[in-house]
Amino acid sequence: MRVLISATLRNYFDKNHVIEVSEDNIRSILKFLTDEYPESKRILFDDNGNIRSFIRLYVGEKDHTDPGMWYKQLSENDELIILPAIAGGAPNDSIISDARMKAQSLDDNDIKRFEKHLLLKEISVKGQKRIKAARVVVCGAGALGSPVIQYLAAAGVGTIKVVDDNDVALADVSCQVLHNSRDVNRPKVASAKDKVRNINKNIEFEAENVKLDAENIEDIFDGYDLVVDCTDNYKSRYLINDACALLDIPLVFASVYQYEGRVGIFNHNGGPCLRCLYPEPPEPGLVPTCAEGGTISPLAGIVGSIQANEALKLIIGIGDHLDGKLLTIDSLYLHSRILTVNKNSKCPLCGISKTIHSVEDYDYDELCGLRHGDEEIPVEGLTPDELARRIDNNDPMTLIDVREPHERAIMRFPNAIVIPIGQLARRMKELDPEVDTIFICKSGKRSILAINTLREAGYEGKMYNLKGGIDAMKDIIFSHEGAWL
Ligand SMILES: [Zn+2]
Incomplete structure (x- = not known):
C-alpha cells in the first residue's frame, strides 16, 4: 500500500x-x-x-x-x-521570507488587477504580496523568455531583470511572441521593456543589454531570489547553473528543440543541479542547437509558460515543484513524463568534495569544447565580402555546401557542390588540392568541423571557412542573384 x-x-x-x-x-x-x-x-x-x-x-x-x-x-x-x-496555513517553503511578504501592501489597483489570484485560497493576499516582493532574473528574451517575462509581469512579480545582448531578427518574430515586426533590429531588452510597461507599469524592470560571462554573472544575479534560464546554448546554461549554486539561488531551467521541451528546477532545497544531471555538455556539432535544428512556434510558449508557473509556485510556496525532477514534453505525439533527477554525490559543483568554487576560475570554453578549434591549427576564414569578391573575379575555387538537404531547400548557395559532413572523407577525391576549397554551412560552425574532418583524413589542399555561414551572406547572395546563378 x-x-x-x-x-x-x-x-x-x-x-x-x-x-x-x-x-x-x-x-x-x-x-x-x-x-x-x-x-x-x-x-x-x-x-x-x-x-x-x-x-x-x-x-x-x-x-x-x-x-x-x-x-x-x-x-x-x-x-x-x-x-x-500547519501553523497558520502559511507556506513554509516559499523562497520569499515572511518578513519581506509582510513589508508589502496591496493597493486598490492591485486588489482589482490581481482579483483572479486573490480568489485562489493558496495564493490569496499573502501569496500576492510574496509575488510583489519577488526579485527575478530572466536570462534570455527569446523564445522561452517571451512567455516567461510576460507571465511574470502579468502576475505582478515586483522586480524583473532581463539579460540579453541580442537584437530582434526577423526570424525571431515567428516564435518569440514578445517581439513583433516593428521591433526588428531593436535590442531585445528594449522591446521587452516596452511590452512589460504595457502590461503593468508598476513593475520594476531592469534591462541588461550584455552577454552573461564569468566576470559579470555574479554581480548580475546577486541579491535576486530566483533565476529563470531561457538561454539557448550550453555555455550559458552551465555558467548560469554554477553561478546559481554558488550564490545559493534556485534556478528554473528549460530547453526546447524541434518538438520537444524540458523543464526542471535546480539548486533548490539542497536538490540536484544541472551538472548532477549532465556532468558535461555534448561536444560541439554533436547535438544541434535550437537555432540550427529549428523549433515549432508554440512549443516555447507551452514550455515557457510551465517555467513561469514553476517560478510563481516557488515564490508563493505552493504545490509540488519540479526540483529533483525533469518534465519532458513531446509536442508532436503529445507525450509528457516526469523523470527523477538524483543529486550526484560526486558532482564537482554541489557534491561532497566540490572542485568548482568560483565561476571566474572555471574554463567554460574548455567545458563546452569551444576552444578545440584554435588549439589545433587555426582554420582560415573568408568574410562574405571576400568570398563575393572572389566569385565576381571568377577566381578558381571549389565551393562545398555541407548543409543537410532540408536546409538547402530554404536557400541554395549558387555553384556549390553538396557534400554532407558524414560523406566528406569518403568523397575527398572530388576536391582539387590545387585550388582553394571554401566550406559553407548555415552559421559557420559546421564548416569548421568539416575542415578539421578533412585534415584528419589527410587532405592537404588549402581550405577556408565562410565566416558566419550563409546566415551572414544572405543579403549579398540576394543582391547577386542572376549574376551568380
Ligand atoms: Zn550538482
Missing part, C-alpha cells in the same frame, strides 16, 4: 511524497518508515515513543491516530496519510 507524506514532512523522508510499503498495519508501517528513514523518528515520536500530538494519521478519510487502531489489518488499496498541523 501507499503512504502519502505531507509537504512539510518530506525533508524527513528523503523528499518523498509517496512511499510504497508491503506492511499491512500501521504499527509495522511506522516501524518500517522509521527504520528506512531514521530522521523521521524524531518528528513522528516524542522521547517516550508516543506519537507526537501535532501528527494525525488517516486511512482514507478516517482518523487512525489512536494506537488502538494500529493493529487493524489494512488492504493493499488503502492509503495512509501522515498529516501534521
Whole structure:
C-alpha cells in the first residue's frame, strides 16, 4: 500500500511524497518508515515513543491516530496519510521570507488587477504580496523568455531583470511572441521593456543589454531570489547553473528543440543541479542547437509558460515543484513524463568534495569544447565580402555546401557542390588540392568541423571557412542573384 507524506514532512523522508510499503498495519508501517528513514523518528515520536500530538494519521478519510487502531489489518488499496498541523496555513517553503511578504501592501489597483489570484485560497493576499516582493532574473528574451517575462509581469512579480545582448531578427518574430515586426533590429531588452510597461507599469524592470560571462554573472544575479534560464546554448546554461549554486539561488531551467521541451528546477532545497544531471555538455556539432535544428512556434510558449508557473509556485510556496525532477514534453505525439533527477554525490559543483568554487576560475570554453578549434591549427576564414569578391573575379575555387538537404531547400548557395559532413572523407577525391576549397554551412560552425574532418583524413589542399555561414551572406547572395546563378 501507499503512504502519502505531507509537504512539510518530506525533508524527513528523503523528499518523498509517496512511499510504497508491503506492511499491512500501521504499527509495522511506522516501524518500517522509521527504520528506512531514521530522521523521521524524531518528528513522528516524542522521547517516550508516543506519537507526537501535532501528527494525525488517516486511512482514507478516517482518523487512525489512536494506537488502538494500529493493529487493524489494512488492504493493499488503502492509503495512509501522515498529516501534521500547519501553523497558520502559511507556506513554509516559499523562497520569499515572511518578513519581506509582510513589508508589502496591496493597493486598490492591485486588489482589482490581481482579483483572479486573490480568489485562489493558496495564493490569496499573502501569496500576492510574496509575488510583489519577488526579485527575478530572466536570462534570455527569446523564445522561452517571451512567455516567461510576460507571465511574470502579468502576475505582478515586483522586480524583473532581463539579460540579453541580442537584437530582434526577423526570424525571431515567428516564435518569440514578445517581439513583433516593428521591433526588428531593436535590442531585445528594449522591446521587452516596452511590452512589460504595457502590461503593468508598476513593475520594476531592469534591462541588461550584455552577454552573461564569468566576470559579470555574479554581480548580475546577486541579491535576486530566483533565476529563470531561457538561454539557448550550453555555455550559458552551465555558467548560469554554477553561478546559481554558488550564490545559493534556485534556478528554473528549460530547453526546447524541434518538438520537444524540458523543464526542471535546480539548486533548490539542497536538490540536484544541472551538472548532477549532465556532468558535461555534448561536444560541439554533436547535438544541434535550437537555432540550427529549428523549433515549432508554440512549443516555447507551452514550455515557457510551465517555467513561469514553476517560478510563481516557488515564490508563493505552493504545490509540488519540479526540483529533483525533469518534465519532458513531446509536442508532436503529445507525450509528457516526469523523470527523477538524483543529486550526484560526486558532482564537482554541489557534491561532497566540490572542485568548482568560483565561476571566474572555471574554463567554460574548455567545458563546452569551444576552444578545440584554435588549439589545433587555426582554420582560415573568408568574410562574405571576400568570398563575393572572389566569385565576381571568377577566381578558381571549389565551393562545398555541407548543409543537410532540408536546409538547402530554404536557400541554395549558387555553384556549390553538396557534400554532407558524414560523406566528406569518403568523397575527398572530388576536391582539387590545387585550388582553394571554401566550406559553407548555415552559421559557420559546421564548416569548421568539416575542415578539421578533412585534415584528419589527410587532405592537404588549402581550405577556408565562410565566416558566419550563409546566415551572414544572405543579403549579398540576394543582391547577386542572376549574376551568380
Ligand atoms: Zn550538482
